[in-house]
Amino acid sequence: MAWMGSPAHRRWLEQETDRLLAFARASRVDDGFGWLRDDGTVDDARATELYVTCRMTHVFALGDLLGRPGSGPLADHGVAALTGAFHDGEHGGWFSSRTPDGPADDGKAAYAHAFVVLAASSAAAAGRPGARELLDDALAVSLRYFWEEDAGMVRESWDRAFTREEAYRGVNANMHTVEAYLAAADVTGDDAWLTRALRITERVVHGFAREHDWRLPEHFDPSWQPLLDHHKDVPAHPFRPYGVTIGHLLEWSRLTLHLRAALELRGRAAPAWMLPDAVALARVAVRDGWHADGASGFVYTVGFDGRPVVRERMHWVLCEGIGAAAALATATGDPAYEDWYRRWWDEAAAHVIDPVGGSWWHELDADHRVSRTVWSGKPDVYHALQATLIPRLPLAPTLATAVAEGLLAD
Incomplete structure (x- = not known):
């Protein structure tokens, strides 16, 4: 029996x-x-990060929508x-970190500002006070300072006063902007955010990735x-590593399928390239990244x-x-993706989920020992x-809108 359709597996997911x-x-x-340490206590020596605060706000908004007591006040x-x-x-916008x-x-970084939009969208979907006003502010900042209409992409970062921008553009910030704009489109009902997400995705996936044989620069x-x-x-930079980031090929594959479904849900024709491109990205990620050095698991990066x-x-x-894997299985009905799905949950259970200390180990070496070359602790979930x-x-x-609409499978 397929795990994804199994009530028992869904109960296990709920417990996790x-x-x-x-x-x-x-x-x-x-x-x-x-920032949480391995044991779940806060590392007081580290500044409080904007992106972590946003991610956790998003998580607790989901927890509130799931009916988990105590989550709503944490989202607030x-x-x-x-x-x-x-x-x-x-000057507007949000500081990257603070003490x-x-x-x-x-x-002021596009990466972290995308997470402000995501956090506000999820909290607004949960009906938390002040969240919709925060979302309106975050979207206005994103549109004014980060969105480049001619390029159909977002800028990377600015100084505090939004007077000097970095002479660099990155795909990572644009990827999370797609995620954020999809969430914002659901909450606001404004399809302009969906159109912007499509422009980014088309340029990155159907452009840059396809032009480099799916090894995305x-x-x-x-x-x-x-x-x-x-x-x-x-090469092991946490946000801008050298070469091809395997996890981003997988993430872009999934986001492309979410975007395709969002277009169809609104009665808009999804471009024909979206499904085959999503499949191609995932297959190259598996070919290049899974068991790439003879040991189990995905490597972090590969060269071109x-x-x-x-x-x-x-x-x-x-x-x-x-x-x-879950998104591809849903989009295609191909049982091969269910096989991927089971294999990777088995990998998580064997090596990455920490049943004693809680959460998941954020980084392991090739021998599955806890490693801290890029990430220390267990910063967020x-x-x-x-x-x-x-x-x-x-x-x-x-996610948040779907849970709010009662679409979560039991």
Whole structure:
């Protein structure tokens, strides 16, 4: 019997959702949500990160929609942090990180601002107070400072006053902007956000990825010319690693299918390239990344020749594999993707889920020992919690709206 259609498997997913939510609750700090160590306590030596606070706000909004007591007040705490401590009342936008003394990094990054939109969208879907106003502000900032109409993409980052922008463009920030715009389109009912998400996806997936045989370049100059050697000297960079990021091929595959379903749900014709491109991305990710060095698991990155570069196993890559497999199984009906899905949950159970300390190990080496070359601790539960929900939901609408509409499979 297929796991995805099994009530018993869905009960297991629900239990894992609750286990992750329980671990995440300890992350609350005065100015948002802090970075969790391996044991689930907050690392007080680290600044509070905007993107982590946003991810946890999104998670607790989902928890509230799932009827988990205590989640709603935590989502409210996140909204308060985003309208208060993290918000730049002088110049607009949100600080990248902060300490109790004020901003630690006052730059304005598209990556983190995309998560503000996602957090606000999920909290608004949950009906949390102040969330819709936060969403309207976040979308206005995104449109004014990050969206480039001519390019159909978003800029990377600015200084605090939005006067100097970085001479770099990145696919990672655009990927999470697609995720955020899909959620915003569901909550606001404004299809312009869906159209922008489609423009980004078409340029990245049907353009950059296809042109490079599905080994997607991540780094570009301001004219959107690829920088294939970027960070070759620091290949394990946490946000801008050298080469091809396997997890992003899987994530783009899944997001393309969510976008395709969202277009069809609204009665819009989805471009014919979307399904075959999503399949191609996932298949190259598996070919190049899964068991690429003889050991089980996905490597973090490969070069443009397909050879492993950073061999560490990141939990988020496996989560995106699970999500992509579930999305592909739903979109195609092909039982091969159910096989992927089972194999990757088996990998998670064998090596990545921490049944003793809670949550998932964020990084392992090729021998499945806990490693900290890129990530330390267990900072948030965003990727893992979504991996427990995606198999139980339709491809559209997005997670929070789907749960709010009662579409979660029992």
